[in-house]
Amino acid sequence: MTTYQNILQKNKFIPPKDWLQIKTIDMHTGGEPLRVIVDGFPELKGNSVLEYRKFCKDHYDLLRTTLMFEPRGHVDMYGCILTPPNDEEGDFGIIFLHNEGYSTMCGHAIIAISTLAVEMQWIEVKEGDNQLKIDAPCGRIISFVNVQHNKVTGVRFHNVPSFVIGLDRTINVEGIGTVNYDLAYGGAFYAYVDMKKNHFDFDLSTDSYRNLIQAGMDIKQAVMQQDHEILHPFETDLSFLYGTIFIGDSDKENIDSKNVCIFAEGEVDRSPTGSGVAGRMAICKARNEIRIGEKMLIESITGSVFKGSVISEEDYGSFHAVIPQVEGTAHITGMHTFVVDPKDPMKNGFILR
Numbered sequence: 001m002t003t004y005q006n007i008l009q010k011n012k013f014i015p016p017k018d019w020l021q022i023k024t025i026d027m028h029t030g031g032e033p034l035r036v037i038v039d040g041f042p043e044l045k046g047n048s049v050l051e052y053r054k055f056c057k058d059h060y061d062l063l064r065t066t067l068m069f070e071p072r073g074h075v076d077m078y079g080c081i082l083t084p085p086n087d088e089e090g091d092f093g094i095i096f097l098h099n100e101g102y103s104t105m106c107g108h109a110i111i112a113i114s115t116l117a118v119e120m121q122w123i124e125v126k127e128g129d130n131q132l133k134i135d136a137p138c139g140r141i142i143s144f145v146n147v148q149h150n151k152v153t154g155v156r157f158h159n160v161p162s163f164v165i166g167l168d169r170t171i172n173v174e175g176i177g178t179v180n181y182d183l184a185y186g187g188a189f190y191a192y193v194d195m196k197k198n199h200f201d202f203d204l205s206t207d208s209y210r211n212l213i214q215a216g217m218d219i220k221q222a223v224m225q226q227d228h229e230i231l232h233p234f235e236t237d238l239s240f241l242y243g244t245i246f247i248g249d250s251d252k253e254n255i256d257s258k259n260v261c262i263f264a265e266g267e268v269d270r271s272p273t274g275s276g277v278a279g280r281m282a283i284c285k286a287r288n289e290i291r292i293g294e295k296m297l298i299e300s301i302t303g304s305v306f307k308g309s310v311i312s313e314e315d316y317g318s319f320h321a322v323i324p325q326v327e328g329t330a331h332i333t334g335m336h337t338f339v340v341d342p343k344d345p346m347k348n349g350f351i352l353r
Contacts, residue, residue, distance in 0.1 A: 015339045018342055019339045019340060019341055019342065020040065020339065020340040020342075021040050021337055021338070021339050021340075022037060022039070022040035022041055022063070022067065022337070022338045022339075022340070023037075023038050023039040023040055023335070023336065023337050023338075024036055024037050024038060024067070024079075024335070024336045024338065025038055025116060025332060025334075025335050025336075026332070026333045026334045026335070026336060027112040027115070027116060027330050027331060027332050027333060028112070028270070028330065028331055028333055029108035029109070029111045029112045029271050029274075029304075029328055029329070029330040029331075030108060030270060030271030030272065030300055030302065030304030030305070030306065030328060030329075031270030031271060031300065031302040031304050032078060032108045032269055032270040032271035032300075033076070033077055033078050033270075033333075034078055034079065034080060034108065034109050034112040034113070034330070035067060035068075035073070035077060035078065035079035035080070035097075035336075036079070036080055036082070036112070036113060036116060037067070037079060037080065037081050037082070038082075041060070041063065041081060042059075042060055042063075044056050044060075044081070044083060044095075048086050048093075048135075049083055049085075049086060049093040049094070049095065049135045049136065049137050050137055050235070050237055052081075052083045052084075052093065052095060053095045053102050053137055056081065056095060056102070057101065057102060061101075062348045064079075064097045064101075064102075065348050065349040066338075066340060066347065066348050066349050067079055067097070067338065067349075068097055068098060068099055068349065069099070069348075069349025069350055069351050070349060070350055070351060070352065071346065071349070071350075072338055072349065073349070075099055075266070075267065075351050075352070075353050076099070076267045076268060076270075077098070077099070078096070078097065078098050078106070078108075078109065078267075079096075079097040079098070080094050080095060080096055080097060080106075080109050080113060081094070081095045081097065082094055082095075082113075083095060083135075085133070085134075085135045086135040086140070089133060090133045090134070090135045090140065091117075091122075091123065091132050091133050091134060092122075092134060092135070093134070093135040093136070094109065094110075094113060094134055094135070094136055095137070096109055096136070096137070098263075098264045098267060099264050099265050099266075099267055099351060100264035100265040100267075101264070102137070103137075103188060103242060103263075103264070104136070104137045104138045104187060104188045104237070104238045104242070105136050105137065105138040105141075105159070105160070105186070105187025105188045105274075105275040105278075106136075106187075106274065106275060107157065107159070107186075107187070107271075107273065107274010107275045107276075107277065107278065107306075107326050107328075108269070108271040108273070108274050108328070108330075109274075110134060110136070110141050110143055110155075110157050110274060111143075111155040111157065111274065111326075111328045111329070111330045112330035113134070114132050114134070114143040114144075114145045114155045114157070114330075115145060115152050115155055115329070115330040115331075115332075116330075116332070117132055117145070118130055118145045118147060118152050119152065119332065125147060125150075126147065127147055127148065127149075127150075128146065128147065128148075129144040129145070129146055129147075130144065130145040130146075130147060131143070131144055132144075132145065136160075136187070137237070137238070138160050138187040138188070138235075138238055139160040139187075140160070141157050141158070141159060141160065142157060142158045143155055143156070143157035143158075144156050144157070152329075153329075154327060154328065154329045155327065155328060155329065155330065156307075156325055156326065156327040157274075157325065157326055158311060158323055158324075158325055159186060159187055159274075159275070159278040159323065159324045159325070159326060160187050161314060161316035161319075161321035161322070161323060162184070162185055162186040162187070162278045162279055162281060162282040162321055162322055162323070162324050163184065163185055163282050163316060163319035163320065163321040163322070164182065164183070164184045164185075164282050164283055164286045164319075165183040165184060165185065165189075165229050165230070165319075166182065166183045166229065167182050167283070167286065167287070168180060168182065168197075169181055169182070169183060169227070171219075171222050171223055171226055171227070172222070173215075173218050173219055173222045174218065174222070175218060176200075176215060176218060176219070179193060179198055179219055179222075180193070180194065180197040180198055181193045181194075181219070181223065181244075182194075182283050183223070183227060183229070183230070184279035184280070184282050184283050185232070185279055185282070186274075186275040186276060186277070186278030186279030186280070186281070186282065186324065187274075187275040187278055187279075188238075188242035188243070188263075188275045188279075189230050189232075189238075189239075189240065189241045189242055189279075190241070190242060190243055190244065190245045190261070190263075190275075190276055190279050191219055191220065191223045191241065191243075191244045191245070192244075192245050192247055192279070192280065192283060193219060193244060193245065193246050193247065194247050194248070195246060195247065195248035195249075196248065196249075200215065202215070203248070204246055204248050204258050204260045204301065205301070206301060206302075209268065209301075212246060212260055212262060212268065212301075213262055213266045213268060215244075215246075215262075216243065216244035216246070216261075216262025216266070217244075217262060217266050219244045220241055220243060220244045220262070223241055223244075224240075224241050227241075233316065233317025233318060233319065234317060242263050242264070242275075243261055243262055243263030243264065243276075244261070244262050244263075245259055245260070245261045245262075245273065245276045245279075245280075246259070246260045246261075246262075247259055247280070250299045252299065252303075254297065255297045255298075255299045255305065256296045256297050256298065257280075257296065257297075257298050257299070258272075258298065258299045258300070258301075259272045259273055259276055259277065259280070259298050259299070259300060260300070260301045261273040261276050266353070268301065269300065269301075270300060270301065270302045270304070271300050271302075271304055271306065271328070272298045272299060272300040272304065272305065272306040272328075273300070273306075274306065274326045274328070277298055277306050277308040277324070277326050278308070278324040278326055280296075280298070280308060281296075281308050281309065281310050281322055281324035282321065282322050282324070284296065284310075285310050285313070285322050290309070290310060291310075292309075292310050292311065292312065292313070293309060293310070293311070294309060294310075295307050295308070295309045296308045296309065304328075305328075306326055306327060306328045307325075307326070307327035307328070308324060308325070308326055308327075309324065309325045310322045310323070310324055310325070311323050311324070311325050
C-alpha cells in the first residue's frame, strides 16, 4: 500500500485519553465570528449567568484563551458558552468571550445563537416567528427567528433598556487632541464618536483599519480615566466602558449610517455591532432623529448591515430608556473538535497582531 493510499484510509485522528476535547460550531454575523462551544467545556457552577461568568473567569479563563487566541483562534475571535437560564421562563443563558475577557452583551452573538437554535432544532420550530428568551449578563434578551419554507430568513431581538448618559461631551486625547463624543449604553457602554464633529486623518474604510484601532483604544482609555459616570443603575459588574464606536456616512444608497466599533483589547467588529446599534437608537431618540417604529440601516466596516429601531420607551433607574430592536442574519461556517495536548507549551494560546 502506498503512502497516499494510507492517507486515504487512515485519516481519522484519535486523541489520547489525557487530551481535552472541546467541540464547537463556528458562525458569523455580518462577518463577525462566533465560536459556539457545544461540548467538552467543564461544568460551570452558579445560579445565574453572572455567577456562571464569574466562575468561568475564576477557574477556566485559560480555556477562554485556548479557544480565542492563536493558534486555534486569532486576535479578533469571539465566542460563547451556553448555560442554564436565570429562571424557568428562560430558554438558556449565554456567556460572551473575546480577547480581553467577557462582555456584558453581544448583539451579533444573539443573532447567531438564535439562528443556531433553530437550525439545530433546540426548540420546536414553526413557520413565521420563533421566540427565544436568552439570559445574557446584561439581562434577558427576547429574540425572534423568522422561518419561511423551513429556512431561517433573519433574526430580530429586543434588547435590554438602553439609555444615554451624555451627549456632546469633550475629552482631550493624547496624540489626537480634543474629541467630541456621546456616552450611551446598549447592553454595554460605548463612547460614540461622530466623524462629522471631529477631525481625523482617517476614514471608516478598511484602509484605515490600524488607525481606527489605535484611535479607538486611545479614546477608550482617555474616557475611562476621566469620565466617572460609566455606572449601570443596578449592576456594578456592568459598569465599564466596552469600546469606542466611530459613526459616519455610508457610501451606499439607502444606508442611513455606518458604525465601526473598536472594543475589548483592540478588536474590530466586522458587524455593525448589535449592542452598539442599540445604544445608537437611544442616542437617536434623545436627539429626535428617529421615531418609534422607524427603522435605521447601519453598515459595518465589511459592508454588512443591521436594522435598528425603537419599539418603546420606559424609565430605567434614573434614566429614560428605550427598548431597541436590532435585525440581522447569521450563517454557520464550520464544526470543530479542538484538542488540547497537555504537553503542548502553547496549549493556552498567544496573540500577535
